[in-house]
Amino acid sequence: MSPPLLTIENVAVELPTPRGNLRAVDHVDLSLEAGRTLGIVGESGCGKTMLSRAVLQLLPRQAKLTGRVMFDGHDLVRLKPESLRRLRGRDLAVVFQDPMTSLNPVLTIGTQLMETIQEHLELDAPSARKRSIELLAAVGIPAPEQRLAQYPHQCSGGMRQRIAIAIALSCEPKLLIADEPTTALDVTIQAQILDLLAREQRRRHMAMIIITHDLGVVAGRADEVAVMYAGRVVERAPTQALFKRMHMPYTEALLAAIPKLDTAPHTPLPAISGRPPDPTRPLKGCSFAPRCRYAAERCREAKPELKGAEMPGHLYACFHPIQMAEGIGA
Amino acid sequence: MMQLAVHDEPLLDVDNLVVEYGLGNRTVHAVSGVSFQVARGETLGLVGESGCGKSTLGRAVLQLRRAKSGRVLFDGEDLTAMEGEALRRMRRRVQLIFQDPIASLNPRRRIGDIVAEPLIIAGVKDATERKRRVHEVLGAVGLDPDIVAGRLPHEFSGGQCQRICIARSLVLNPEFIVCDEPVSALDVSIRAQILNLLEEMKARFGLTLLFIAHDLAVVKAVSDRVAVMYLGRLCEVGPSEQLFAKPAHPYTDLLLQAIPVPDPDVRPVEGVAIGEPPSPIAPPSGCRFRTRCPRADQRCSAEIPELREVAPGQFAACHHPLA
Numbered sequence: 001m002s003p004p005l006l007t008i009e010n011v012a013v014e015l016p017t018p019r020g021n022l023r024a025v026d027h028v029d030l031s032l033e034a035g036r037t038l039g040i041v042g043e044s045g046c047g048k049t050m051l052s053r054a055v056l057q058l059l060p061r062q063a064k065l066t067g068r069v070m071f072d073g074h075d076l077v078r079l080k081p082e083s084l085r086r087l088r089g090r091d092l093a094v095v096f097q098d099p100m101t102s103l104n105p106v107l108t109i110g111t112q113l114m115e116t117i118q119e120h121l122e123l124d125a126p127s128a129r130k131r132s133i134e135l136l137a138a139v140g141i142p143a144p145e146q147r148l149a150q151y152p153h154q155c156s157g158g159m160r161q162r163i164a165i166a167i168a169l170s171c172e173p174k175l176l177i178a179d180e181p182t183t184a185l186d187v188t189i190q191a192q193i194l195d196l197l198a199r200e201q202r203r204r205h206m207a208m209i210i211i212t213h214d215l216g217v218v219a220g221r222a223d224e225v226a227v228m229y230a231g232r233v234v235e236r237a238p239t240q241a242l243f244k245r246m247h248m249p250y251t252e253a254l255l256a257a258i259p260k261l262d263t264a265p266h267t268p269l270p271a272i273s274g275r276p277p278d279p280t281r282p283l284k285g286c287s288f289a290p291r292c293r294y295a296a297e298r299c300r301e302a303k304p305e306l307k308g309a310e311m312p313g314h315l316y317a318c319f320h321p322i323q324m325a326e327g328i329g330a
Numbered sequence: 331m332m333q334l335a336v337h338d339e340p341l342l343d344v345d346n347l348v349v350e351y352g353l354g355n356r357t358v359h360a361v362s363g364v365s366f367q368v369a370r371g372e373t374l375g376l377v378g379e380s381g382c383g384k385s386t387l388g389r390a391v392l393q394l395r396r397a398k399s400g401r402v403l404f405d406g407e408d409l410t411a412m413e414g415e416a417l418r419r420m421r422r423r424v425q426l427i428f429q430d431p432i433a434s435l436n437p438r439r440r441i442g443d444i445v446a447e448p449l450i451i452a453g454v455k456d457a458t459e460r461k462r463r464v465h466e467v468l469g470a471v472g473l474d475p476d477i478v479a480g481r482l483p484h485e486f487s488g489g490q491c492q493r494i495c496i497a498r499s500l501v502l503n504p505e506f507i508v509c510d511e512p513v514s515a516l517d518v519s520i521r522a523q524i525l526n527l528l529e530e531m532k533a534r535f536g537l538t539l540l541f542i543a544h545d546l547a548v549v550k551a552v553s554d555r556v557a558v559m560y561l562g563r564l565c566e567v568g569p570s571e572q573l574f575a576k577p578a579h580p581y582t583d584l585l586l587q588a589i590p591v592p593d594p595d596v597r598p599v600e601g602v603a604i605g606e607p608p609s610p611i612a613p614p615s616g617c618r619f620r621t622r623c624p625r626a627d628q629r630c631s632a633e634i635p636e637l638r639e640v641a642p643g644q645f646a647a648c649h650h651p652l653a
Contacts, residue, residue, distance in 0.1 A: 195603075259547040268529065269522035
């Protein structure tokens, strides 16, 4: 097995707020190999976006980051801003949720694409232009030459996200972080964008992190899934293994709470009662304990560590993991 | 008029409704001749992608947006012909719940006052009676009235704010509620709570719902029948189970196939979805879905397909419905 392209070691992010320090990411370890896809799943406020910002070194200025992020031999936390800038956009690319805010509204699409290409690849203008056209064609934009002269507002949401992906892919990144890339899009457009990402990933053998709140998005598209809750990774496993047998009650509850197409109408949904804990008031025990139907005294007293299940690569943080008989899988 | 079978006298009967917006010297064809009925006690789900006109349709039903033509009969009375006081009186019987629960609560007013507002507008003068009603509905949606009534909206999460919005919509004891994407701004774990709550409230208060959403699975979870909308027109209407099991309109089929399923054994089929919806300013001639439809032929561009019964209770507007 090749050494991982990305290693996140014991990363924690704290943000000062008027109500005290908010621990957005609480000691997370993850790794990702070249050409593989990692899905990070969680609800809003679980820290998934902050974790990706920690990898990109794009945290808010007041944020305090501890731990180590190794990417392709570089320690990103300690890298000089100039070296970091050269890395970001070239080897390390990102696609955000809202393509309207990640594209500059007053620059043409051509300018924005060519800027990235010329900055990182030292191409002259005609070659950069040629490459831009190729990229737009590759992400499925009809009449790419005409598009270059257009502005983001002249494109639909789906087109803008294709353009954002084209910019992200422009310098052949080794790692693409897609942070809720389809959440702002309609379901038929979402399917097209996810197809596009999968196709380009295979073609370029790039590693990809898909951050999403939708277990459905990662189920068919990620090799490995990490489930986050209240700043921590609470379960992590190869996708097949995870869906076959969930150990962490939160993962199970999250999947059960999704309305399914094959359930009869008016079937009450197994909802998770309550809501996530206040991140400025961390709990002593397991963060999910107040909402968990398996929680016992111990869960409120001590934090369960992430530990291995019998299946290799399957980790969970729970004192009372779900047993085979109770699992929803198989 | 189309016979969209509803056994009893429908509570809501929408007939050939047309809503258009002016945009400079152009026209946005938001709703183009939509007809449907909702029986008393029924939940009709309305699905479609953004810009298909589903919210405009919901608002036009409640006369928050006036239709260009067509009729909306509520309990036998034509809302489109009503104005002023008559319409205001009728509005007590119909309510609306919006997508963004935080934005639909005035941040500077206390929850008790927000929920009591409809009572004041409706002329309930007795303050004790108002307080009693506010307590009743707040309790019904799972909030402790004594604790929440004096608080401000920012003290609540999105899910709790949606509970407050639901309480406000219930306080006048309405018969019919339009729910416009009531759970799409909420997290998965909270979404299930709110969907269950809506179902409970429907049973407890004997409500009839028009449930608008873009998520087919969410719609199926609560709806007796589902109407699928595309670019201002209904493509398909039918009983939920039947429509999802055997979609007759190619657009319904596309929507179903495009949904990511939370099961790794179900591999996503690549390339099912093609293109994007055209502009409602210049919708395609004939069938509006034809530009993205794998089955489209000449007839589809020449002739507007009418809703026709393809199976008992299931209607599709397609020249080439799926078998």
